[in-house]
Amino acid sequence: MNRKIIHVDMDAFYASVEQLDFPELRGKALAVGGSEERGVIAAASYEARKFGVRSAMSGVMAKKNCPHLIFVKPRFERYKEVSRIIRSVFYEYTDLVEPLALDEAFLDVTENKIGCPSATLIAHEIRMKILERTGLTASAGISINKFLAKIASDYNKPNGQKTIEPDEVIEFLEELEIKKFFGIGKKTADKMYHLGIFTGRDLKTKSVEFLAEHFGKSGQLYYDIVRGISNSPVRPNRTIKSVGTERTFDENLSSEIYIESRIESLVEELSLRLKKQNLAGKTITLKIKYSDFVQQTRSTTVPYFVSDYDIILDLAKSLLYQEKLKDSVRLIGVALSNLNTDEKKKPIAVQLSFDF
Template sequence: MIRKIIHIDMDAFYASIEQRDHPEWRHQPIAVGYSGKRGVVAAASYEARRYGVRSAMASVTALRKCPQLIFVAPRFNVYREVSQQIMHIFHEYTDKVEPLSLDEAFLDVTVNKKGAASATLIAKEIKRKIYAQTHLTSSAGVSFNKFLAKIASDYHKPDGIYIIPPKAAEAFVEKLPVERFFGVGKVTATRMKDHGIKTGYDLKQWSEPDLTRLFGKAGSSYYHFARGIDEREVQPDRIRKSLGAENTFSEDLYEVVDLLGALDEIAHEVQRRAEKRRFFAKTLTLKIKYADFTIITRSKTVDQYIKTFEQLFELGQELLSTVEDIEERKIRLMGLTLKNAETESPHSSFVPLQLSFDFKD
């Protein structure tokens, strides 16, 4: 049976909620986050994006790109409430709902509660229902696997819908720039282009062993994606095991004051992601990569769930103090990761998989 997969992605979710609730900010460039020196943009309105402002961008950089940018303090409790409204709508159609974050999810509607034959009509109905209940727009991608559905949802943003049927998949993927492939970030895209791989067609010319040799295990996924193949099922009960962030420094650090500044920035980013994904844990791991690429880790488990920036930063400082030669060797990378067992988190049933990235890149 050919699957019918829908990917729903809310449009500028955090920023759109703020503009909905504050009419004076509508049609204005706004950023959810803090404007301080070490602040980070959590989300940007479409008006702000026209100036190049993006999520995870340093606030000072965002202000340089858009001096009239309005910073709005995040209200995660409101975002979670709206997200729950949206998830309830999804579950009216199927129990096979796999949230990726508060504002997006995969739905398998091959067999659905409405007995509807058309995934496209279901997607349109869901979009209408989301707007009627929340006054927010969403975009939908419809296809026969997760890879194509996710790409499709981004094709006609905002408030769009795009369908990739089986017969059109091969031609669609061949024209697709490699940057649009799932799991291909800036660094990987650059490596691909260094080898002459610019589109899905170029990627399709490479064998699976060669791609695996170049890109590790991900190479096998790229091989299949280039052919429009993705056998992953929608997993409503997937459990996240960890969540973190790390930063590769533009210059190696060795002064404790600089390391604490970097720790502050990383802890803020981890807290932002944990809030967004309702992910709480009792174990924190500090990762350090020295200039010679040697990697060490330090971990500690506490009695209470780590939920605040203050908890993250204080525990991170404690772990940093246990590194014996901290002032003797230069450090090129530092990261923090929250970890827990499957049954540890009270929200473990609603957790996405996300790759960590260097948010200064």
Template sequence: MLSSAIRKIIHIDMDAFFASVEQRDHPELRGKPVAVGGSRARGVVAAASYEARKFGVHSALASRIAAQKCPQLIFIKPRFDVYSAVSRQIREIFYRYTDLVEPLSLDEAYLDVTENKIGMPSATIIAKEIKATILAETGLTASAGVSFNKFLAKIASDLNKPNGFTLVTPDKADALVASLSIDKFHGIGKVTAAKMQQLGINTGADLRERSEEELVRHFGKTGLYYYRIARVQDDRPVQPHRIRKSIGAERTFDVDLVEEEDLLERLHFLAQEVAQDMARLQTSAKTVTVKLKYFDFTLQTRSKTLLNYLNSADALFTISRELLRTPALPLFPVRLLGISVSNLLYPQDQPASHQLTFDF
């Protein structure tokens, strides 16, 4: 049983969010394989419905590969304004229970309900109420993970998707983490997982056997994080008002991108994602950086600092497109693309008479 000294953390993750919104708003798409973004010939999948995932279609997959995997796949143009509005609706539901809400993106967030607005001691009951309310008010399903730290709550929410619920109590945590495949660990990406597997680290139990010194030697400072999560140690609080020095989004592709049209389509999606985060944090930026990782893992960044602050997706995409083409379009296949903004201006940093505007 959770003691009063232990945090009660919920991680809510919407199920196939963009695709589910499209299926909700277009009944003819329900039960069918849907990909948001791209087209049958070009582009990259931004989100896939669960019907499409059964065929191996997933986000960041090249559209032409997705169409080969699932010939009946239906491609839908993204509607970011709609997704943003639904995200705000869902976030308002969270705030009925606690002000300690830390959004990670449009479709997921951490909530600390150790003490909450309804005086409910059970995080399980709160999580199930939130899921039911989201379904009733938006017509969408969410998966929830409940545990005593953020790492475990995040892992838990992914275990029984879609429309899942998983509670990880202290007496079950060690066994769960030990049994997890290393590529299921939040914070361990594909490249790091592959490196760990080469070192014979295939599960949480394998990771737990390695010393702090060995993990730091192989993975740098991040090795400290790996050492701790293998032992279910995560003291990070839910941070509703984090002051961030930069905001970014990036994607690694299963198939390297070569064509300018494909790169620009993915860049446009990333610009929308970063702009959504800027709007949520009520900030604007002067510096834009485009990150490129090539097929041989060579990394390149291209940055530009502006005279004035920007905060709209269109402006961010325009600058990012310019950076992608300057001094020239990438000469080699691109396996990762990212956009970040820095040199941020928050409302408390500016005169009261100046009002930020966000273009969506």
């Protein structure tokens, strides 16, 4: 049964807010967060992206790629203020809104408050209202499920939209490059390349047994999504259970000192994500994967909610030195759980069929 799903994604949100509020930054290569000495980038303007600067990149690398890059400190209260205006626009059309962060959300407009039969027209109206009320541009993707809508929203960025009609889904997915599939990261894409999978059409030739053999539990997911099957509903009150980030090293590390510097970068990225989603938590978990692929987790719980970089870093470091490393380390991850989310909220799902 076809639904009408819109994914709205603000264009370079943090950087665009800074350029909106400070005209002298307009047209400049801008990075929000990080610095040329340390830290990671939270967002980059499109002018900076032309030089390969992107979110989650170290400030050192960003400056190397773009010597004239301007760094500004994040102003999360301002971003939240603008985000509230944006979300108010969404609720004029539907209550089925699933925010992913301050700058993006899924909307189910299968049934909507204005009685409009066209999700494409609704997406255009939403983008125009956001521009009128905030001075910022947004892009949108429209299709029959969240997976496709998310992919579509990247197609005509910035300040554009794309609709994947129900009868276009299969052909669109067959022609799509594997690296553009939402949820398939660089490492998975590289593995697929080695298996001769470069496009959706290549993926579609593989049996579910083959995919399960090479990708484990994700095999069934890949088998379904290339056929346009994704039944996850828009969840207005989606409860996030944890937020984390991790890195696999190019070379295995055997010294806690070297690992500690990697943890600093991970915690910086985690702290930015927490602020972006207005989250805090009580349980810090350090994930360690050794060179023999044995995985170990170390956790600690504090009696208060934390999201501050310094506090999380201190806790993560204490977990690192809790006991000696058993072997050289190939992966480190830091996560925060036991979050300040409302566990009582229930997701709402609507699944109807109308002309698209």
